[in-house]
Amino acid sequence: MSTRTSGSLRTYLLTRLLLFIPNVLIILTIVFVLMRVAPGDPVSVARGGQLPPEQIAMLRRQAGYDRPLLVQYWEYLSGVVRLDFGRTITDSREVTQILVTNGGATLTLTLAALVVAVLIGVPLGLLAGRRRDTTFDAGVRVFGILTYAAPVFFVGLLLQLLFARTLGWLPSSSQATPIMQARVPTRTHIYLLDALLAGDTEAFFNGLQHLILPALTLGLLLSGVFLRIVRVNVVQTLRDDYVEAARARGVPERRVVIQHAFRNALVPFVTVLGLNVALLLGGAILTEQTFNWPGVGSQLVRYLQNRDYVAVQGIVTMFALAVVTISLIIDLVNAIIDPRVRY
């Protein structure tokens, strides 16, 4: 590789990193404006009627709601920089603590769902694209539309009815049975990892069993997205000029399809992954609710029900930051993988 290309790669990475800052700033501003655009007093909404007025006033001061809006905005931004998202009104918890205790469950669920989605979506998409306009292709496309048309909680409900209730094969809610959860000492807040660290295989497999249905539910949603994109990419790469050129050199068809069409069809897949982080996290909120999964999403729903503005604002900010950061990382990884992006 010549120095010219590595130089342009560096320029690309630098520009992408610099763009990240205004990106984050705008998202944070939008979250702030959304949360504060409504008139009224968040604290009395949350605790109204439960507390005497003096205490409400104290809570307001604590949350900073008595200060001018611009000052609050500044406080909010500088808080985010210090990774301080405030303290919840209803149970006086650090919002970052929510991420620490419940983030592990969300991470487990989303990663497992990604694995499921890739395992289902990519092979189906590749084969459907290869056998375009056959019965198999039509079936795969219908499957893709169905996974999109069925809401995650409905799929979750059906899976619960089938595998948990009727067949009795798998548990239908929470991360593990309570006894197991009590038995495994908490270190990383990722249950499966904790069970492994404790050397407790029984607890580990119990956790895996609990993970199957939620991961399948969320994974099915994403698999539809993946297979559609992979299928279209294969259809396109099979029409690409270099594929015909490889055929003209007498390269065996199997190799043409795998080495040229499939391989090139999967390159934009990393970008697709980046574009679907938002979908994945949104779906995770619903899946967690369906399976009583103790992740950040279920906490968000709980605080929403308690009308805790600080907690909601903090969690939404974290979600937004997660989306932007993951997109950034994926763009950077993509630039390093694909030789074409660099120049």
Place this chain on the structure above:
Amino acid sequence: MTDPSSRSRVEVRPVRGPAAGPPPSGPVLTVRDLRVWYGTESGPVRAVDGVSFELWPGETLGLVGESGCGKSTLGRGLLGLLPAGAKVAGSARYRDTDLVTAKPREIRALRGPHLGLIFQEPLTRLNPLLRISDHFEEALRAHEPDLSDEEIRRRALEALRSMGIPPTRYRAYPHEFSGGMRQRIMIALALVLRPSFVVADEPTTALDVLVEAQIIRILADLRRNYDTALLFITHNLGIVAEACDRVAVMYAGRIVEQGPVRDVFARPQHPYTRELLRSTISLSTTGLHYIPGAPPDLVQPPSGCRFHPRCPQAMRVCRERFPRATTVGEQRVECWLHGPRELIPDGGDEPLVREEAGVVDES
């Protein structure tokens, strides 16, 4: 055309290339009445409709004609690279194999070591994610699986060197090369397997003039050194004059005239060839000449001779009857001007009244 007696009557012994050496056993490629049709919603498109020619070792045949006359389809069809939905009939005999009836697997095995193809647009023909070295390894392994890594490298570098690509660039990616370099790499990729028959489909159209001259020199060396037979598809008559031994002029899916380049260019026998030659720019050109009328519809081709609606010398018979192939010197022409007279009905040689033709055409 399948009648053997009439066939032998119009048979032309082609003039072999200047560097052909001792006469080989026979032509590399013998094409007889080849037809390639595509199905579309408005009816079958007769892209190639009854084409016959031979190609001898070390010979370069230029295939010229306006765009859309079926040149590229003919080239692809010979290598079995037509899109799904194309139908092929007739015969195209390469040594002992009929390329029309051969199984896909057989043609696949021939592509590379026997049949080569050089494309028009070099920029998109290399897989952007594979190194140049990967392309060579893939091509060589596909046909000679027992080659050692060392041998593959040696042969690839040799092919690249003959095209003027330094060995230091062997492991680079396609996007690191210019268009002309990529075309030379494509040629090296085709030649590393030493095919005896190569189709070059407008290999220089996308390149600038200097690179064009370079590529043409490379192709000329090629047939001199390896006795490769070349089907050179182009719309540039200058290139044909410079690089080809014989020329075949295609119009509306048919070869209307073929013969040695010198003869055809000096004494064009078909009115279309004449018009085509007139429309090229030379130093003495003062105004641009063009052939009036639109290129023919390949779904509903004109009756009789396909060129008659645009032909300045059209006769009445041209609209009614399809012309027979006849020989004039070493040229073979499909035109009623060259007879056979006994087949022209009475009064058929009177000039065609043009308005009449228009009416017939529209119906």
Place this chain on the structure above:
Amino acid sequence: MATPTVPPPTLVVAPTTGRTRLRRVLRGIVRPLRESHGVARFMLVTGLAVTLLMVGLAAFAPVVAPYGFNQVADADGTRFGNHVPPGADHWFGTSVQGLDVFSRVVWGARTAVAVVLLALAFSLFIGVLLGIVAGFVGRWLDRALVLVMDALYALPALLLAIVVAFLLSEYVGGGVTTAALAITAVYVPQYFRVVRAATVSAKEQTYVEAARAMGAGPVTIMSRYLLGNVVHSVPVIATLNAADAILTLAGLGFLGYGIQPTEAAEWGYDLQRAISDAGAGIWWTGLFPGAAIVLLVLGLTLVGEGLNETTNPAIRVRRLLPVTIPRRLPEQDGEETR
């Protein structure tokens, strides 16, 4: 609306009578149906049938549904009973609160259609307006709007809808309008993007230049030239967004942030209640509302994809037809076979 290049509208628009305009609109609707074939046609027809069925349910809910959406007893005052399995009295059974599931599903269709129509109207209006203004005015306004819209687009759709619904529910209450507004926030950026891009490219087109040279004011240009040119790409997006909006609405309802149960029947809310039933093996409270969501989303998606495949020339496939080359007879040597 199906053609990729819309001929520039003439400056002097001949007065059209209501009837010819209606005919033109009808032709615009029928054209994709006529021009489609194969898979695309199948998708269009099936999708239209399913969508029309659900919209019909929504329109005629008072006639179709045997009971009201929050009715727990029949006209005599006898309670339906809780968790009654599907049967002659209650086709789809009753829920934990003793509501007739079939009636809930039918009334739910009405809610879904109403919310989606409202949300579509809002987001189309805002998105198209902002997109045209940004694309036409350009400069800092354009850049600012693009940044904001991109940021909105990057947020998880459901999260955005939740936040808006959460804030609105405090002051407006949890009704059809709240849900529609929450969903509007999600889809504005998409219309904005498409319309802005189209406006920017249309602005460069020669006929707009010509109109400007002839002294047409910016408002005339925007409304007459650009709107007509831009709008033909919107139907596909609108249909696909309607499908997505149904899912967002159900998601909101499932999390308790859509329509309050006292206001109207909503499928997502019913599914939330059904989760706890699943453990007890009660399947009918969840299956039917869920199936209703799937049907409506499926119908709309099929219509959208079918439209896309027939009207988008980039993905339209050239149909391959079988050809047979007639054999040539020896006596026809070189002669045409016709």
